[in-house]
Amino acid sequence: MKMNNNLEEYSDPISYDIENDSYTGELNLLSEWAVKQGGPIIDLACGTGRMTIPLAQKGFHLIGVDIHAGMLERARKKANDLNVQIEWLEQDCTALQLEQKSPFIFMVGNSFQHFHTNDQQNLVLRSIHNQLEKDGIFIFGTRFPNADELLQPSTEEYWKTYTDTMENKKVDVYTISNYDPIEQVQHYTTIRKYLDDGNVVEERKTNISLRYTYPKEMERLLSENGLDIMHVYENWKGSQLSKDSDEMIYVCRKG
Template sequence: MENIFINNFSEYDQPDLYDVENDGWNEDTLFIEQWAKKQEGMVIDLACGTGRTAIPLAKQGISVIGVDLHEGMLNKAREKSEQQNLSIKWVNQDITELQLDVKSSLIYMVGNSFQHFLTNESQNLLFSSVSNHLLDNGLFIFNTRFPSKDELMQPETEEYWRSYTDHLNRHVEVSTIAKYNSILQIQDYITIRRFKEASGQIAETRSSISLRYTYPQEMDRLLDKHGFEVVNVYQDFNEAPLTTEAYGMVYVCRKVGQK
């Protein structure tokens, strides 16, 4: 299968920057921790990145395997876990072709990583890989953005998003340009980061990413096809019920066997 993820790598090519922009977010980690503490054995973190959720789980005494395709992100995760003397197995694999020597009662994938699976084929391969590595009645927890009108019908012009101080102590202004293809259900984003250099000049970097949006009824059919039942679906990690005003969808699914 052609690797469909390579074109999305530019957003993850600076692991230190990724941590600055994302480490303050922990609601998904706390949610996963609640479920992980109810399970026995190894937990598998798919698209684990720099270990944002795996490392806190390991600190709680939970055994974790982290899997990611991006070697740079994994190297950062490895460095961070070694600095904290944590025993976490980091695996560099395409998770649509997962080959681990373990089965788990809990596999999770957060950070809206589900949106990186841009085709029907890749979504099918993902669920097959997960099912192959889950014990009977094991759980798969993942999240993805909700395909709301506000999310998909953004103007195709530059829009301010946020600002922060980066790992080099620079004030960074972030904006995005989004373009949605309603046939493919894929939104192409350009992320623009502007900051002042030591010389006083304003510098700019750009990265691109493509994200697929999946509708709730479509997701239900996809999960059923691959032998999963939906235990719960929420609009956030605080377990609020899913509504048409949602920005996200959080699925807790149980493997019930292939059909």
């Protein structure tokens, strides 16, 4: 079940890294569980290895899995440049076919939201359950469906600014959002405006669609797929979930 129609945001892995690679907020929590569980550790939807590589540098045995060949190629290059040994596999997360089971699987970057339908969510969770060892741990994050998140304006809204170090330009990032409450899917257009001396010299647009899942809905979904919730946090620091949270971080054990 390929998700190629939702991969525009990942078409330029180098630019993706420039914008995202500096974020390492998940690393401490993942490291704690890596110590408890051991390896091999599977990073699902690993992208360019933003979390795979730092964990491998700590001495853990990592396997990075992604459906996007370009992101994996970038990940391999980064790991090779750092002389870090990681197994990279191009596979569909809904139908994992790894030779060995794992005591610890994680999925970061809100990648769970790429699975839009109930069937797709069930398939990926069953696939994870099948790949986990007995009492194995699965950790993942997804955006919290609060009102501010879902009711973003359908007009262009400023999001953030970063520096593109390859092109030596500042980039202002804007989004346009349209939420479909029937499908629980938010359709985003991201506009990146490249600046030179304060003037916009180029615009690049990408589209992505993300499924939102409510907490009680997630409880039933995980339980029905053989995953027992151990903890739910509002961030990767382990803070308690609240109505004002932006994220939901789930720590689950194979039942």
